[in-house]
Amino acid sequence: MNQKNCNRMIDGVIFDVDGTLLDTMPVWHDAGARFLATLGIQAEPGLGDLLFEETVETGAQYLIDHYGLTMSIPEIARGIDEQVEQFYFREADFKPGARKLLQQMYDAEIHLTVATSTHRKCIEAAFDRLGIRELFEGIFTCSEVGATKNSPAIFYAAEDCMQTQPEYTWVFEDGLYAIRTAEAAGFRTVGVYDPVSEKDREEIIRTADFYYESLEDFDLLCGEDGASEAAVISMSGAPGVGTEAAAGVSVCGEGGGRRENES
Structure with a gap:
């Protein structure tokens, strides 16, 4: 030109x-529910809204406390990150x-x-x-x-x-x-x-x-x-x-x- x-x-x-x-914003909103689904756990209604306002660490702690997860916070955080990554690699x-x-x-x-x-x-x-x-x-x-x-x-x-x-x-x-x-x-x-x-x-x-x-x-x-x-x-x-x-x-x-x- x-x-x-x-x-x-x-x-x-x-x-x-x-x-x-x-x-891509929906996957950030739903990443916690997607992660729970990989464990065979049905997420509660409104989980995405709750976790969206949290840090990765506090969100992971919430999942441990409310769903009885035995995983560590870093393990949960990595599992959630993997759900997000897969979305970008395959669906975004x-x-x-x-x-x-x-x-x-x-x-x-x-x-x-x-x-x-x-x-x-x-x-x-x-x-x-x-x-x-x-x-x-x-x-x-x-x-x-x-x-x-x-x-x-x-x-x-x-x-x-x-x-x-x-x-x-x-x-x-x-x-x-x-x-x-x-x-x-x-x-x-x-x-x-x-x-x-x-x-x-x-x-x-x-x-x-x-x-x-x-x-x-x-x-x-x-x-x-x-x-x-x-x-x-x-x-x-x-x-x-x-x-x-x-x-x-x-x-x-x-x-x-x-x-x-x-x-």
Whole structure:
């Protein structure tokens, strides 16, 4: 793509994975019940809601106390982790519109990275199976960066990989706390709906620059105006909520082509 003489507003995009690109939040919610099922134990109604608010250790202790398990906390934690891993390796799939949007952004030479709280091997396994790993220049995990998304460290790492500036780098997220972190660090933000974040929906709408119920609402369009080309994210069909409204957002500009994948 010829990027000369274009007004760049989006240089790169940092994508969250769980609840944003992939429909994986249910497995985190149901991992305890899945683990109990491997032991032939029927989970109580609402176990997922209870464990979702716990740490791995306190959740494992709950299973020991309420189901009479004789396993150690590390053994239970590993068993739950295995259920999650198997889901990424075998079942994890796109949220509606995610595959199309990623390919369109890649084709428009927008730099793409991932910032995730999930372990790298799970993300890479899912991406390899779904055929999208090569679209990303880097995959950054909270465990490797050494900080949760309450810190902007993971977003800065992704930005540094893409060699972009925060004001021209967009963060796609479904979690309120991560959106707040990215906003405070100067990044542009797009909130994406996920049922797990339903309770924070109104606050996400108020906080993010744009908010969408589905990635299907995005339509990345490429057009030509004389010798210059432009790519825009169309707001057509979107709910039109958030702190900004526009007919489209330019995503092309001056600079070189895509760098080699660094993931």
